[in-house]
Amino acid sequence: MTTHGDDQAAAPAVKTRKPRSSRTGRATMADVAERVGVSAITVSRAFKRPELVAPDLRRRILDTAQSMGYVPNQAASALASARSMTVAVLIPSMTNMVFVETLAGIHDMLLPRGYRALIGVTHYSPEEEERLIRTYLQFQPDGLLLTGTDHTAVARTYLSALSSPTVHMMELLDDPDSLSVGCSQEEGGRLMTTHLLARGYRRIGFVAVQLDPRTLARLDGYRHALEEAGLYDEARVWRLPDRSSIQLGAAMIDRLRAENSDCDAVFFCNDDLAQGALFQCQRLGIRVPQQLAIAGFNDLPASAWTTPTLTTVATPRYAIGRNAAAMLLDLMDGREPPQRRLDLGLTFIAREST
Amino acid sequence: MTTHGDDQAAAPAVKTRKPRSSRTGRATMADVAERVGVSAITVSRAFKRPELVAPDLRRRILDTAQSMGYVPNQAASALASARSMTVAVLIPSMTNMVFVETLAGIHDMLLPRGYRALIGVTHYSPEEEERLIRTYLQFQPDGLLLTGTDHTAVARTYLSALSSPTVHMMELLDDPDSLSVGCSQEEGGRLMTTHLLARGYRRIGFVAVQLDPRTLARLDGYRHALEEAGLYDEARVWRLPDRSSIQLGAAMIDRLRAENSDCDAVFFCNDDLAQGALFQCQRLGIRVPQQLAIAGFNDLPASAWTTPTLTTVATPRYAIGRNAAAMLLDLMDGREPPQRRLDLGLTFIAREST
DNA sequence: TTCGCTACTGTTAGCGCTAACCTCGATGCA
DNA sequence: TGCATCGAGGTTAGCGCTAACAGTAGCGAA
Numbered sequence A, B: 001m002t003t004h005g006d007d008q009a010a011a012p013a014v015k016t017r018k019p020r021s022s023r024t025g026r027a028t029m030a031d032v033a034e035r036v037g038v039s040a041i042t043v044s045r046a047f048k049r050p051e052l053v054a055p056d057l058r059r060r061i062l063d064t065a066q067s068m069g070y071v072p073n074q075a076a077s078a079l080a081s082a083r084s085m086t087v088a089v090l091i092p093s094m095t096n097m098v099f100v101e102t103l104a105g106i107h108d109m110l111l112p113r114g115y116r117a118l119i120g121v122t123h124y125s126p127e128e129e130e131r132l133i134r135t136y137l138q139f140q141p142d143g144l145l146l147t148g149t150d151h152t153a154v155a156r157t158y159l160s161a162l163s164s165p166t167v168h169m170m171e172l173l174d175d176p177d178s179l180s181v182g183c184s185q186e187e188g189g190r191l192m193t194t195h196l197l198a199r200g201y202r203r204i205g206f207v208a209v210q211l212d213p214r215t216l217a218r219l220d221g222y223r224h225a226l227e228e229a230g231l232y233d234e235a236r237v238w239r240l241p242d243r244s245s246i247q248l249g250a251a252m253i254d255r256l257r258a259e260n261s262d263c264d265a266v267f268f269c270n271d272d273l274a275q276g277a278l279f280q281c282q283r284l285g286i287r288v289p290q291q292l293a294i295a296g297f298n299d300l301p302a303s304a305w306t307t308p309t310l311t312t313v314a315t316p317r318y319a320i321g322r323n324a325a326a327m328l329l330d331l332m333d334g335r336e337p338p339q340r341r342l343d344l345g346l347t348f349i350a351r352e353s354t
Numbered sequence C: 001t002t003c004g005c006t007a008c009t010g011t012t013a014g015c016g017c018t019a020a021c022c023t024c025g026a027t028g029c030a
Numbered sequence D: 001t002g003c004a005t006c007g008a009g010g011t012t013a014g015c016g017c018t019a020a021c022a023g024t025a026g027c028g029a030a
Helices: A029-036 A040-048 A055-067 A074-081 A097-113 A126-137 A153-161 A185-198 A213-228 A246-258 A271-284 A317-332 B029-036 B040-048 B055-068 B074-081 B097-113 B126-137 B153-161 B185-198 B213-228 B246-258 B271-284 B317-332
Strands: A086-091 A116-121 A143-147 A166-170 A180-182 A204-209 A237-240 A265-268 A293-295 A312-314 A341-343 A347-349 B086-091 B116-121 B143-147 B166-170 B180-182 B204-209 B237-240 B265-268 B293-295 B312-314 B341-343 B347-349
Touching: A029 A040, A029 A055, A040 A055, A074 B074, A086 A097, A086 A126, A097 A116, A097 A143, A097 A317, A116 A126, A116 B116, A126 A143, A126 A153, A143 A317, A166 A317, A180 A317, A185 A204, A185 A213, A185 A265, A185 A293, A185 A312, A185 A347, A204 A213, A204 A246, A237 A246, A246 A265, A246 A271, A265 A271, A271 A293, B029 B040, B029 B055, B040 B055, B086 B097, B086 B126, B097 B116, B097 B143, B097 B317, B116 B126, B126 B143, B126 B153, B143 B317, B166 B317, B180 B317, B185 B204, B185 B213, B185 B265, B185 B293, B185 B312, B185 B347, B204 B213, B204 B246, B213 B237, B237 B246, B246 B265, B246 B271, B265 B271, B271 B293
Parallel strands: A086 A116, A086 A143, A143 A166, A166 A180, A180 A341, A204 A237, A204 A265, A265 A293, B086 B116, B086 B143, B143 B166, B166 B180, B180 B341, B204 B237, B204 B265, B265 B293
Antiparallel strands: A312 A347, B312 B347
């Protein structure tokens, strides 16, 4: 009984303040405790450490709490326990299905364990990422899930000063101190290029947009494969800073024609570009794959349904989210994860467009 | 130097505890204050109420804070001020672009004002929504943004007991006490059906999936328009609980053929279904719109690029998110918003598929 | 000179929880 | 019988911030 005059008779009524409920009008743990006739810590334990409270008392506490509309105050809990039960998740884009599915995997792993995700969208910008890291650090997250490894110097400082574990998604890191879950983008690029070569295409183009590290890694794979075959030609590579879209893919077909490109196949760094290209070819009467082969990356839902269906490489993004979250859970519980670098591989999908 | 004995000579070393930094090892406001030689409240004001601190002192405080890597503790701030600067946002799905774009509008409005969004995905389930509301109430959000009005009884109780303002998105409410931003789904259904009638179609089918309130409102609009024309036939309505997808749209074309449906036009409740239908028609050689007209809803990006392009109704989802957030900001600041029910209208888009 | 006022900065007292330690009675065992 | 042990609960003391009030200095007006 911290401040009030207490029950003894002559309590000066003046400063007697037994808070019935918080400033916000909501019931507090103390209110529930008083109603049940126990101390606050017992209520706390009934929620957080059930095994420490006698079963029927626990039942009574939970019932009373429910009937009073009591909801624990997360801020107070976080402050007192130094655990926010929150994980900050930073992804580059939300309009790109790839990351949305990653998010789904993260959620499915985290929510049942009582953790909440704080989602930030970096728009592929390291500066924006830095800003978001600063903001989300205010929440004292118990863990961080980042996409890629392209951080600003300041962001690196924040991260290294941070005691909470951080797992990198999508790209794989070689540094043994870092944790990563993903797949080799470079291998993906190589896989597709090798397939196109095997199909007999010799003048293979590459369209890179967004120019994020993953796109560039795919481009590397493409280049290496073609260099090995002695067929690499810088003139068949298009690099655009724009974001990936169906519209841009369609526009690229127009551009290839305008430039009199001699490509017999074009490898687009993302499926939506390739879909746009397919649509535009259909519109212009360009026969795919006879006149021009088209390949994509990521295996988006529509790619199995276009005419012709699209050859692509499927990335295990849901699994990446799930496994990255699982790795983080291990670390947050103080366990060493089975591996600090988890390669989930890729699936090549040959369809009609090549 | 967590517990050092202090500088003044005869300080009783026993219980003297001047915390140098928090348990988590991070610098606290008190650390910054000590370093600068001011009190903690001045540091607090330098961040939150800059106009109350002399400009050069403020500069010194901010610089020192930066150099110490100080990050305010949001939990402590929320607890002390009873303002979490957090808005809980519940949407039915994240794989549906419609809601992702709504989210973008919300973010664009909220983040610059210092508010953070806590995103929850209900998967179109009122029970899941109830669970999420309970979870997010723990964060004492300063405001709530909900999709639709289909809540459980318990959720309603939570919401009415809540002092934070709530704005409903997508659907419009007639109840003058509620706040809503959206458009009339029913009108959308009517608009499209009227268009199809005007084009001369007489045996118009409707494919409803998910069966959420918005889909059913579109169905109502369709039904009313056809009833007025004396052409409504329950046999041309398909109701499926499945979630909307390209694949399902394609399957529906197969099903229509298997059932020997006499439809001359089909209105799909969502664009991805319609796209799937279009793809399947192309595959089967069904000429659209000559043999069968196809219409969608929502105007997803690919709909302008399919062959033929898809007739649809564009919903202002980004604007809905933005305006709902703006309305919430007004309310959180204690201002009455210009209107409590904001209809942002729809745009009918006639293309080649009808 | 005194008052009132503005512009800053400080002091005090919590916000609603939980970690850490403590009490107390029941139990088991030598 | 004595004592360690355990299970179930309580006490105390903050976590790191901010609201509310309390100075204090400086300055112009009466």
